[in-house]
Amino acid sequence: MHLVKPELNVVPNKLANFIRDSELTQWFSVPSVLSYLAKFDLVNQGDFSALKRVLWCGETLPTPTLIYWMKKLPHLTFTNLYGPTEATIASSHYTVPECPSDDLAPIPIGRACGGEELLVLDGHLQPVAENELGDLYIRGVGLSPGYWKDEQKTGAAFVSNPADPGDRLYKTGDLARLGSDGLLYFLGRSDTQVKIRGHRVELGEIEAALHSLDLFHDSAIVVIPDDAFGSMKLCCAYIAHHPPRPSATRGKQKLATLLPSYMIPALWHEWKSFPRTSNGKLDREQLKLQFEALATESAAAVRHSV
Numbered sequence: 482m483h484l485v486k487p488e489l490n491v492v493p494n495k496l497a498n499f500i501r502d503s504e505l506t507q508w509f510s511v512p513s514v515l516s517y518l519a520k521f522d523l524v525n526q527g528d529f530s531a532l533k534r535v536l537w538c539g540e541t542l543p544t545p546t547l548i549y550w551m552k553k554l555p556h557l558t559f560t561n562l563y564g565p566t567e568a569t570i571a572s573s574h575y576t577v578p579e580c581p582s583d584d585l586a587p588i589p590i591g592r593a594c595g596g597e598e599l600l601v602l603d604g605h606l607q608p609v610a611e612n613e614l615g616d617l618y619i620r621g622v623g624l625s626p627g628y629w630k631d632e633q634k635t636g637a638a639f640v641s642n643p644a645d646p647g648d649r650l651y652k653t654g655d656l657a658r659l660g661s662d663g664l665l666y667f668l669g670r671s672d673t674q675v676k677i678r679g680h681r682v683e684l685g686e687i688e689a690a691l692h693s694l695d696l697f698h699d700s701a702i703v704v705i706p707d708d709a710f711g712s713m714k715l716c717c718a719y720i721a722h723h724p725p726r727p728s729a730t731r732g733k734q735k736l737a738t739l740l741p742s743y744m745i746p747a748l749w750h751e752w753k754s755f756p757r758t759s760n761g762k763l764d765r766e767q768l769k770l771q772f773e774a775l776a777t778e779s780a781a782a783v784r785h786s787v
Contacts, residue, residue: 597621
């Protein structure tokens with residue numbers, strides 16, 4: 482099998498041409514790349530004639546993006562992979578059987594790969610009931626020995642399996658549920674579940690709703706401290722379409738048709754591009770820092786004006 486690796490910063494239209502000219506048969510992509518090609522509508526109907534399968538991993542692929550690809554390329558197989566580096570990348574898989582009919586339909590992470598098992602457990606490492614939210618753990622042949630020369634971090638993440646003391650479990654830090662269909666569903670990070678005015682809020686649910694509206698080229702939700710008493714403020718970072726350029730007010734209005742008021746971000750800001758980590762993922766910590774700076778500047782401007 483011939484493997485090729487384009488530069489990560491290649492512009493979307495060149496990437497589309499690269500896939501055509503290289504006659505790729507298997508494409509393993511991060512979701513953000515699939516989203517960019519869809520946003521610019523760079524895939525023709527029945528395009529990429531040599532391509533047989535698209536696989537993605539590393540982030541959640543917005544359902545509207547998947548719908549775009551499956552409608553444009555009905556001859557392809559689309560597979561969602563899930564797995565952290567600590568479990569040597571892919572631990573579960575799900576091949577989408579048909580194009581989703583609903584922009585808000587969740588895409589499962591599926592079933593465990595051979596030799597591994599994914600468990601949804603509570604705070605006492607006991608299985609939660611079907612369709613209940615829990616912490617996602619991985620066990621099996623894919624687990625790494627731990628973090629290099631960091632026993633404390635290793636001990637916190639790799640724990641003994643209460644059902645088999647000789648076995649280890651890796652706590653992914655992700656939230657999930659086991660559906661009545663026997664499939665696993667990723668529900669976000671445990672550190673992105675926050676309380677807003679007494680309500681539990683999953684940031685990924687807000688992002689999914691925003692993606693379904695297709696108002697912006699891209700969007701992300703983070704939370705920052707709101708006051709000295711521990712309150713939190715939801716913030717929406719977005720990249721506008723060019724054209725048109727929908728306003729934050731328009732975003733609030735449309736989002737309010739899908740979500741309750743406590744899930745509507747209070748602070749909105751347009752970005753030209755989002756900060757990224759060294760491996761290309763969205764850098765949420767940098768977004769938080771920038772929003773905190775914006776909030777500080779805004780508060781100082783208000784104080785100066787009175």
